[in-house]
Amino acid sequence: MSTVVLGAGQLVLIIAMAPLLNGLIRSVKARLQQRKGPPLLQNYFDIAKWFGRGEQVADSTSFMQYIAPIGVMAAALIAALLVPLVGDRTPLTSAGDMLVFVALLALARALLALGGMDSGGSFGQMGSSREVAISSLVEPVLLISLVTLAIGPGVTQFGEILAYGDSRPGDFIGVGWALAAAGFTVALVAETGRIPVDNPDTHLELTMVHEGMLIEYSGRSLGMLHLAQMIKQVLLVVILANVFLPFGLAHDHSVAAYMVGALIVFPKLALVAVGLAIIESSFAKMRLFQLPDLLGAAAFLALLGAAVTVLYQ
Amino acid sequence: MVFHGERHAAAVVTHLDDPWVNQALQLALLLLVAAPLTVLFPFARRIKLIFWVVTAASGLALAASIGVVVTGDSIEFRLWSPAPYAELLVSMDATGAFFGAIVAGVAVAAAVFGSSYAHHTAVDDAVFPLFILSMLIVVAAGNVYTFLVAWEAMALTSFALVIGEGTPRPRRQAAILYLIMTHASSVFVFATFFLAANHADSTSFEAIAGEPLTGTTASLAFLFALIGFGTKAGLMPFHIWLPRAHPVAPSHISALMSAAMVKVGLYGLVRVSFEMLAPGETWWAILLIGLGGLSAVMGVLYALMEQDIKRILAFSTVENVGIVAVALGAALAFRANEQESFAATALVAGLLHAANHGWFKTLLFLGAGSIQTATHTLSLDRLGGLARRMPVTGVSLLVGSLAIAALPPFNGWVGEWLLMRSLFELVSGDAGDASSLAGVSALAALALTSGLAVACFVRLFGMAFLGVPRSEAAERAIESARAMYVTLAVLAGGCLATGLASPWLASALGTVTSGLTGTEGIRAGNDAVLVIESGGSISPLVIAGLLLLLAPLPWILARAFWGSHQRQRGAIWTTGVGFRPSMQYTAASFAKPVRLFFSRLLLPERTVSVVYHGASPLPRLISYTGRVPALFDERLYEPGRAAAVWLAGRVRLVQAGSVQLYLLYMMAALITLILVATR
Numbered sequence: 006m007s008t009v010v011l012g013a014g015q016l017v018l019i020i021a022m023a024p025l026l027n028g029l030i031r032s033v034k035a036r037l038q039q040r041k042g043p044p045l046l047q048n049y050f051d052i053a054k055w056f057g058r059g060e061q062v063a064d065s066t067s068f069m070q071y072i073a074p075i076g077v078m079a080a081a082l083i084a085a086l087l088v089p090l091v092g093d094r095t096p097l098t099s100a101g102d103m104l105v106f107v108a109l110l111a112l113a114r115a116l117l118a119l120g121g122m123d124s125g126g127s128f129g130q131m132g133s134s135r136e137v138a139i140s141s142l143v144e145p146v147l148l149i150s151l152v153t154l155a156i157g158p159g160v161t162q163f164g165e166i167l168a169y170g171d172s173r174p175g176d177f178i179g180v181g182w183a184l185a186a187a188g189f190t191v192a193l194v195a196e197t198g199r200i201p202v203d204n205p206d207t208h209l210e211l212t213m214v215h216e217g218m219l220i221e222y223s224g225r226s227l228g229m230l231h232l233a234q235m236i237k238q239v240l241l242v243v244i245l246a247n248v249f250l251p252f253g254l255a256h257d258h259s260v261a262a263y264m265v266g267a268l269i270v271f272p273k274l275a276l277v278a279v280g281l282a283i284i285e286s287s288f289a290k291m292r293l294f295q296l297p298d299l300l301g302a303a304a305f306l307a308l309l310g311a312a313v314t315v316l317y318q
Numbered sequence: 319m320v321f322h323g324e325r326h327a328a329a330v331v332t333h334l335d336d337p338w339v340n341q342a343l344q345l346a347l348l349l350l351v352a353a354p355l356t357v358l359f360p361f362a363r364r365i366k367l368i369f370w371v372v373t374a375a376s377g378l379a380l381a382a383s384i385g386v387v388v389t390g391d392s393i394e395f396r397l398w399s400p401a402p403y404a405e406l407l408v409s410m411d412a413t414g415a416f417f418g419a420i421v422a423g424v425a426v427a428a429a430v431f432g433s434s435y436a437h438h439t440a441v442d443d444a445v446f447p448l449f450i451l452s453m454l455i456v457v458a459a460g461n462v463y464t465f466l467v468a469w470e471a472m473a474l475t476s477f478a479l480v481i482g483e484g485t486p487r488p489r490r491q492a493a494i495l496y497l498i499m500t501h502a503s504s505v506f507v508f509a510t511f512f513l514a515a516n517h518a519d520s521t522s523f524e525a526i527a528g529e530p531l532t533g534t535t536a537s538l539a540f541l542f543a544l545i546g547f548g549t550k551a552g553l554m555p556f557h558i559w560l561p562r563a564h565p566v567a568p569s570h571i572s573a574l575m576s577a578a579m580v581k582v583g584l585y586g587l588v589r590v591s592f593e594m595l596a597p598g599e600t601w602w603a604i605l606l607i608g609l610g611g612l613s614a615v616m617g618v619l620y621a622l623m624e625q626d627i628k629r630i631l632a633f634s635t636v637e638n639v640g641i642v643a644v645a646l647g648a649a650l651a652f653r654a655n656e657q658e659s660f661a662a663t664a665l666v667a668g669l670l671h672a673a674n675h676g677w678f679k680t681l682l683f684l685g686a687g688s689i690q691t692a693t694h695t696l697s698l699d700r701l702g703g704l705a706r707r708m709p710v711t712g713v714s715l716l717v718g719s720l721a722i723a724a725l726p727p728f729n730g731w732v733g734e735w736l737l738m739r740s741l742f743e744l745v746s747g748d749a750g751d752a753s754s755l756a757g758v759s760a761l762a763a764l765a766l767t768s769g770l771a772v773a774c775f776v777r778l779f780g781m782a783f784l785g786v787p788r789s790e791a792a793e794r795a796i797e798s799a800r801a802m803y804v805t806l807a808v809l810a811g812g813c814l815a816t817g818l819a820s821p822w823l824a825s826a827l828g829t830v831t832s833g834l835t836g837t838e839g840i841r842a843g844n845d846a847v848l849v850i851e852s853g854g855s856i857s858p859l860v861i862a863g864l865l866l867l868l869a870p871l872p873w874i875l876a877r878a879f880w881g882s883h884q885r886q887r888g889a890i891w892t893t894g895v896g897f898r899p900s901m902q903y904t905a906a907s908f909a910k911p912v913r914l915f916f917s918r919l920l921l922p923e924r925t926v927s928v929v930y931h932g933a934s935p936l937p938r939l940i941s942y943t944g945r946v947p948a949l950f951d952e953r954l955y956e957p958g959r960a961a962a963v964w965l966a967g968r969v970r971l972v973q974a975g976s977v978q979l980y981l982l983y984m985m986a987a988l989i990t991l992i993l994v995a996t997r
Contacts, residue, residue, distance in 0.1 A: 056876050059884035063891075065786045067705035067712070079869040080726075083861060099847050100857035104738050105726070107765075109861075111772055112725040118776045119716075125702065125785030126890040130903035137776050138911030141769030148738075148765040149758070156746045161739065161854055220891055225876055225883055232872075297915045308762055315745060315754040 007258065012086050012096030019085045019243075023235035024048030026242060026278055033282035048235065055228030063124035063221050073120025074222070074229040080113040081236040088163055088243050091266035092255035093171070095164045102161040103151045107144065110196065110237065114140050117230065121218030132217025135293060139195060139202065139214065142300040146192040149307040153185035154248060156314045163248050170251035177251070181317075184310030186249050191303035193245060194284065195296075197238040201288040202296060239274075242281070246273040339385040340393050342378045343410065346422075347397075347454065349375035353447035357440050369433035372447050376425035379454055383422055386415035390829035394460065406467065409460025409523065412829040413593075416669060417457040417585040420676040424578040425450045427805055428570040431684045434801035435570055436691060441483050442568055449475040449574065453582050462511045462521040469507060469586075473500040476579060479571050480563045492562035499549055499559040506546030507586065513539045514594040523593070530596040540602050543590040544609070550583030553643055554613040555950050557636045561620070564635065565628035569687025572628060576635040577679040581672050584642055591646070592665075592834040597653045604756045606647030611763035613640025618770040619920060622777065622912050623946040625905035627686045627696045630778055631679065634722065637767060638675045642668045644760050645737050648744055651753045653835065659851045660747070662831040664740035666824050666840050669831075671733035673823075674721070677816060678730060681718040681809035685711060688802050689782060692795040698781040698905035700789040707795045712783045714806035719775035721813040724768045727862035729817035732848070736824070736840075738764060739854045747852075770912070777908050786890075786899045818859050821848040906944070913946065922946045 028048045035042025044050075062070060086096040087106045118136050121129035155161050157176055158169035170177035195202040198215040205215065219230055247254060253269030255262035291299060353371040356362040386393055390412050397406035410418060432446070452471035459465035477500070481493035515521045518529040531539050545556065552560035564575045591602070617637030624630045645668030652661035688711050689704065690696055705712035721728035741764070743749075744757030787793040797803060816823060821840075828838030840850060846859040890897050913922050922944060929939040972983075 057880045057883075059886065061888050062885055063889065064887050065703060065706075065890060067703075067784060068709070069705065069716075069784055075869045075873065076865075078872050079865050082868045082871075083864050086864070097860070099849075099855040100860035102854065102856070104735050105856060105861065108724065108726050108731055108735070111723075111768065112720070115720065115723060115725055115772045115776055118772075119780055119784065122776070122780035122784045124890050125899070125902050126892060126897075127901050127903060128891065130780070130785070130908065133776065133780065134903060134908045135911050137769075137773035138915055141766065141773050141912065142915065144769035145762045145765040149762050152742060152745065152758075152761060155742065159746045159852065161742060225873075225880075228876075229872055293911065294914050304762070308758065311745070311758045312755060315758060316751060 008096055011092075011094070011258075015090050015096055016082060016085055018090065019236060019239055020082075020232070022274075023232065023239045024052060026239050026274065027235045029275060029278045030282045030285070033279050034286050037282065037286040052228050052232055055223075055231070056225050058224040060222075060224035060226055062223075063126065065125045066123045066221070069119050069123040070221075070226075073116050073123070074226040074233075076116040077113045077120075078229050078233045078236075080109045080116070081233045081240070084109040084113075084240055085236060088240055089167050089247050089254060090243060091263050091270050092258060093164050093168045093251075094258065095162070098162060098164060103155065103163060103166075104148075104161060106163075106240075107148050107151070110147075111140070111144065113233065113237065117218055120222070120230075121220075124221040126221055128213075128217045128220045132214050132220070135214045136218060139296060139300070142297060142304070143192050143195045146188050146300060146303045146307050147196065149304070149311050150185040150189040150192060151244075151248075153181050153307065153311040153314050156181075156311065163244070167248055167251040167254060168256070170248075171254070171256075174252075179314075179317075181310040181314030182249070184306045184313065186245070188303045188307030188310065189245060189249065190284070191299065191306075193241040194281070195300060196241060197234070199281070200285045201291040201299065204290050242274055242277050246270070246277045339382040339389075339391075340395060342382040342385075343393050343408070343458070344395065346375045346379035346382065347408075347451060349378070350447045350451040350454070354444040357444045363440070366433045368443050368447065369429045372429040372450065373426055373433075375447070376422045376429060376450060380419055380422035380426060383410070383415040383419035386410055387412050387419060387829055388826060390833075393458070397455075397464075403521075404463055405461065406464045407460035407522070408455070408458045408464070410458040412833050413588065414457040414459075414585070416673075416827065416830050417581055418454055420581050420673055421450065421453045421457065421578045424574055424676050424680050427680050427684065427809055428574050431573075431687065431802055431805040432568075432570040434799040435568070435687050439483055442479060442571065445475050445478045446571065446574075449479060449571075453578060456582050457585050460523055462515050462523070462526075465523075466504075466508065466511065469504065472579065472582065473497075473504065476500075476563075476575060479567050479575075482567070489566045492559070492566050496559040496563040499556070503546045503549030503556070506542040506549075508546075510539050510542040510546060510590055510594075513542070514590070523589070527593040530594055532596045536595045536598050537602070540591060540595055540598065543587055544606065547583045547586035547590070548609070548643075551580045551587065551639045551643075552583070552613075552636050553609055553639055554616055554636060555609075555954055557613065557617070558948070558951050558955060560636060561624075561629055561632040564632040565626065569628070569683055569690065572631075572686075573680045573683035576632060576683060577676045580635060580639050581676065584639065584646070584668075584672060587643075587646065588665075588834065591650060592653070597656065598650070600651060600654045600750065600752055603647045603651035603654055604752060606650060607644050607756050607760050608647075610640045610643030610645075610647055611760050613637065613643065614767040615640075615763050615770070616919070618767055618774055619912070619916055620946070620948075622770065622774045622909050623920065623922075625698045627689065627698065627778065627782065628683070630774065631682050631686060634682075634771070634774065635675075635679060637771065638671070638679070638722075641734070641737065641764065641767065642672050642675070644668075644764065645671060645740065648737070648740050648757070648760070649835070651744060651749055651756070655749045655753065657747070657749065658835045658837045660740065660743050662835045662837045663736070663743070663840060663850050665831050665835060666827050667733060667736035667740050669827055670736060670820065670824060671730075674729040674733045674813075674816065677809055677812045678718045678721040678728075681714060681806060681813065682722065684802070684809070685715040685718065685806055688798040688806065689795075691798055691802070693789070693791040695789065695791060698778070701782040701787070701792045702785040702899065702902065703783070703787040703792060704795055705783040707792075708783075708797045708803075710803040710807055711798060714803070714810035715783065716779055717810035717813050719779040721817070723771045723775045725772070727817055727858055727865055728813045729820065730813075732817050732820040732856065732858050734764070734768060735856050736848070736850070739850060739856075742854070743850075743852055773909075773912055777905070781903075781905055781908065785902050786897075788899050788902065814862075818846075818862055820858055821846055824848055920946050921949065 118133040121133040203214040255266035392411040399405040455468035518526040549556040621633035649664035721730040724730040724734040824840040847857040924944040
């Protein structure tokens, strides 16, 4: 039964903190750009507004319009059960691993891209076309950088990798780890649609990817899709903070240990968020067709990291 | 080589606890032989009797094959023995039966669908059962002779189906290319078996398995098998016939070719490399993984560049064959390193993927047939909006698209997980640096492939079924006949069910892997969890259950907090101008980012020509052509073809056509022979 409690707790926590983390990145970014920016909690107000409103749906849409928000959210929520949040145990241990995590993100992406194509408007189709092309390059980076971490421990469950890294940091952290972390960071930026890959704050058709797919969505469906995107962002940040830096998480499963874990984990997450805001502010948005250079470099780093780990483990 | 005909006759012993499988397979083969005769009777033609006979026969063969896989007891009987050493022997063990089940299963779906599908002729119908028969006999062959006879029959019947009757030129060219490629590959298949049978001094597969090839001969036989069977399976760079030949046949036959016949090629590769060759060199494995990775990545990239649905699906077959080849390569690497248990796991991954591909590729090809029936086109640029007009077909093909893109919770995803997990063992285990690096590269190639497969099938489904119709024909489309959409829905259900049941299916394949590697490999853990030797596990049922549970949850919560909300319909957002269907993306524009991202692999070409009005600086006409060349055809095969034609031209010099010259040749030949003979 404790697995169910852990799972439910983790889901609630991740859903609750996703808008906050996103807001934190936005606020830090605003400060770095000498702006005041929206309030830290603006995302909560936006989501409440979207959930309370009616929807406008294009005439030409099919069942995909309804499947997409539900499916994207469900995939993101299951992925949330596969990452270690405050303790080294994930709610789903034997049912899934990092490969399933990557596949669930791909499912969310595919459903979102199909949802974007549903109305027949060219903004949605443009967003979908770009999204699937970018993510085909992101997926190898994501997978190889995660697999690099798993080579030492010989397992693909996040929880066990984390436990290995915490107990044997000397074996865990090395050149391969650093290369994988660099690759993963690029994948994170691309996967969550941030600068330099995509710009979440723009609605200019020349540049938009994620916003393009959402253009025919409104009201509750739009709220769901935005919230799912924030959840995806939190999950990748959690992996960067907890699996790449596997320190300070609870090892036994008492409430007290989890409290202590939370005290260490949340500042870690906030630090990673600040780091992401700095990255976003230091770059300009890249031209779409220059992205292969960035993502190709990231893939090369990740592959190099894996090769180094294989040869010198 | 000495042939022992008598020994085989003695070897035909029926050792079955359960003779029904034996009788079922015999009856199935008999029905398939008799089925073409029904085409002769107008009444039988009218009620499409042939399709129901084929359905029954394939159903029987399917039941028999499943029976053999589950029990592990072989079916053995003699078909015919025209000469002492030429004996047609059926001996279907678990490995053959597994591939037999794929062939028979695809045949059932193709036959039921074919009964309502219109785009085929009486000759197609008459050859169709013989094609299925030849594939079944290939996988059930008990000796080299039977295998080769059935192999040739399969090549010729499929050629007849590709060329059709009264066909236009492109289809005839595709058929002739196929004929050349398939016969070139047959030479290598013959050579493989010659080496193996010569070494074992017997043509029976059982005897050859008892004395497998070793050393350099084994390497040679492996290379021959890779070329021979790789061509039939559509492995790059031997694939060039496949994307031309598969799409031109009627859809239910395309399904049989793409979902079943390529598996027969893979069957040959499995049979030879795991049974007729002793555990060999690591470079075999790396070569196979390399060709598999190449096929997977380039196959899906070329699929993305096509705009004809059936050509997309044919290239996607090349991709999926590549994925299976990577799995077989990983199994060979483990086998070479004496890690039999992991070899079994990788083999199960490959077999599962082959079976899964049988489900979703059949579904997609038959779905293409439904689209063709409804709209008379297969071009993505003339489709759109079919999901609203053909809802059952739409939902079924959505499932097929998600399954083939390896997305949860469908069967393609479980197969891919198992393969990636096996490759991870190759990377993190102690299989040697070369194998580990091959494993890392293969993982990256697979991840790239699955990302591109998502792009490919989002494009296919999104262009055909979503959006607004791009032509009047698509606008007027209606749902297809009942036999057609029910077949699609059942196949879609199968894509989900076999994914969820994969822990049990994978452990049922223990009979196959124990025959090939000596160990079973996969066990179904408690609570529907698929567990592999090193402890990695997955539970498709739990993931699917959670998907089902968590999907409605946000809506229920939102309803509880904010109450129900209204939905109203309106126009598409087009920045204020009126919407026209031609504003939508085309197949080429959707693939443009991929085409540019991968331009170094695809080498796309574009020519822009501008025509001016005399001296006016304003152009009168700007025309633009873009294309993606078929690199393997143009860079690899074209020089070979040109060289052959050139050589033929040189050789023609001796063929001057004068009688005196030929008399001189004969004289010269005679004198040379006498000189050689008397020395």
